[in-house]
Amino acid sequence: MKEEGKMCVNGKPNNPGLDQQLICSVGIIAACVIVLTLGFVFNANAALIDRGGGLIYDSDLDITWLKDASYAKTTGYDDDGRMDWYQANNWAQNLEYYDAVRDVTWDDWRLPYTPPDTTPGYSYAGEMGYLFSHYEIRSGLGSSPFINIQEWYYWSTEDPYNPGYYWYFSFNPYYHHGYQGTNRWQDAFVLWAVRDGDVAAPVPVPGAIWLLGSGLIGLAAFGGRRGKS
Template structure:
C-alpha cells in the first residue's frame, strides 16, 4: 500500500489546527501568535451603551476596559505598545500585529477594502480610524495610539476625544480540545502500520 498522499493530508490537517485566530464563540477571538484574546466586537463600548459612538479620551477608555466584564472574564485591558518608536509596520505590537499580520491590511490603505477576508470577517464594527494603546508616552500627558487608516503608532494627548477602544485580555478563554480528525488519523496510521508489519512477517 502506498502512502504518497499522506504528507499532504497531514499538512492540511495541521494547517487547519494551527490557524492564528480562533473563534472561541461568545464574541471572543483567540490569537495564538500573541496568546491574547480579543473582543470580536471592535467597538463594544458603543454596542454596550457605555459611550454614544465609542470614541473616548484615554482615561475613559482605560476605565472602560478595566471595568469591563465579558464572557465571564474581568481582566480586560487596552492593547499595549512595547516599543517607543513611532512609525509603520510594527508587527510585534498588539494592534500592529492585528492590523498587518492577522487582518492583512496595508499602511495608508482603507482596511475595509484591503484585508484578509477570512480573519476580517471574524470581527464586527471595525473602525477605520484611531485606536488607543494602554501605554503612556514619555510625557505623562500623552499616550500612544494606532491609526487604522495609516497603520502607524504615534503619541497624542490623553485628552483627545476621537479615539476608539478595543478590549483585549492575556491568554486563552478555553482549553483547546484534541481535534478528533487528528486523533482518528493517528489511530488509523498505527493500525495500517501494524497490519503491514503483520503482512511482512507472513
C-alpha cells in the same frame, strides 16, 4: 561459541544487543516524529480563531479579542465609542463580558499593548500592529473575523519614555492606515478590549502520539525482559 549466520541459538537471540539497538533506533525515530507532529499541529493552528460568544483568539500572541471592535458603542455605553485615554482605560479594566458559549463572565480586560521601544510611524509594533500586518485586519471590508472596526484611532498603552503620552493605532485603509503614534490623553479615540490567554480549554495532544508513546514503552519493557532472560 557464537554460531555465525543463525538468528537464534538454543532459543535465544544470537546477538543479544540487537534488541536494544532496535529499540534505541525506533525510539529516536519516534521522538523525531512526535516533535515534528507537535510542531505541525501547533503551527498549523497559529491563526485568528473564532471561539464563539463574540470572542476571537490569536494563537500567535496568546490573547483574546472582543469580536466587536466598537463594543462600548454597540452596548450604548458611549454614543460613538470614542473617549479620552483615562475613560477608555477605565472602561476596559472594569468591563465584565458574559460569554454565553462557556457560561463565564470575563473581567480581566485591558487596552492593547504597544512595546515601549516602538518607533512612531508605520512600524506595526504591538498587538494591534500585529493584527494589521500579520492578519491584514482593516476597518470596513477587511475586518473579518471582527466587526465594527472604526475608521479612526484606537487607544493603546502609555509611552513610558514620554509620560502623559499614549500610543494609538489606525486601521483606516484610506487615511493613516497602519500608522501608530502617541498623543495626549485628552483626545477622543476608540477603544478595543483584549485579554491574555484563551477562553477555550487546552487542545489535547493527538491520540496517535499517545498510542505511539505507549507502544514504545511496551517495546522497551519487552526488550528489557528478553535481555535479562
